[in-house]
Amino acid sequence: MTNEIALLCGMTLVTFLIRYPLLAMSDRITLSPRLLQALNYVPPAVLTAIVIPAVLVNGDSLWLDPSNPRIIGALAALGIGLWQKNLLLTILIGMGTFLLWQGIGGA
Structure with missing residues (x-):
């Protein structure tokens, strides 16, 4: 059970870390x-x-x-x-x- 929780937390962290920087800078980026x-x-x-x-x-x-x-x-x-x-x-x-x-x- 703890392995699954650690895996879920790790996936959440990785997903957050690869998406947040782009969203945080979205007001400074002009496409x-x-x-x-x-x-x-x-x-x-x-x-x-x-x-x-x-x-x-x-x-x-x-x-x-x-x-x-x-x-x-x-x-x-x-x-x-x-x-x-x-x-x-x-x-x-x-x-x-x-x-x-x-x-x-x-x-």
Whole structure:
């Protein structure tokens, strides 16, 4: 138990020490408008890098057929998101479609 607590405290300290200096100096750092514009693309890029493998990969192989409930749910969420531009509705429809398709397919 004490090893886990020491490990947790160490990870907390390391995380704090690598992030705090930049946050403390943030009022003195001025980023160019071009860099700020480029940083707007970071969240979608990271989200895409997380979601695409979670939807398309099953074990060590691609799962690209209609029996994959993750693809069906993702496509439903994509369609609702582009159509309605409502985050909560997109999540609900995507998860609902995924669960329904999973129940139908028995996956």
